Amino acid sequence: MNSSNSHRRALLxxxxxxxIQLQDFSTWPVQSPGLAALxxxxxxxxxxxxxxxxxxxxxxxxxxxxxxQLLLCQGTPAPCGNCEGCQQxxxxxxxxxxxxxxxxxxxxxxxxxx
Numbered sequence: 001m002n003s004s005n006s007h008r009r010a011l012l013x014x015x016x017x018x019x020i021q022l023q024d025f026s027t028w029p030v031q032s033p034g035l036a037a038l039x040x041x042x043x044x045x046x047x048x049x050x051x052x053x054x055x056x057x058x059x060x061x062x063x064x065x066x067x068x069q070l071l072l073c074q075g076t077p078a079p080c081g082n083c084e085g086c087q088q089x090x091x092x093x094x095x096x097x098x099x100x101x102x103x104x105x106x107x108x109x110x111x112x113x114x
Contacts, residue, residue, distance in 0.1 A: 021076040030055075030063050038067075047071065068097060 025031075025039045041048065051067065053060040066079070072094055075083035081090075088094035 021078060022070060023077045023079070028063075028066065030059055035063075042070070072097060 022039060022043055025036060028035060028039070038048075038051070051064075053063050069079040069086060069089045071078075072085040072089050073079040073083055074085045075081075079086050079089075085094060089097060
């Protein structure tokens with residue numbers, strides 16, 4: 001992949017050990033062996049503390065939003081789209097979600113204050 005066309009999206013979050021009942025993997029916006037492994041980890045409650053998605057801006061943004069919403073979802077299967085957490089995320093006012101570096105750059109100082 002040409003690095004000039006490559007974008008990176010990072011998700012940082014506190015780990016959880018509770019299994020998550022997820023939507024069927026076929027509904028995920030991007031399919032790959034790496035994401036299949038992530039799906040299995042999330043289902044078993046093994047949530048990594050950070051994820052870095054690399055690819056086109058459209059794909060990485062869509063996938064990062066999808067994973068963030070499923071981690072904030074309180075319903076089943078996640079993301080349900082109907083619970084309070086999903087509604088807050090969709091409307092951009094979830095208290096546990098902060099998007100930084102929307103232009104593709106993230107400065108360490110932005111993350112440190114979170």
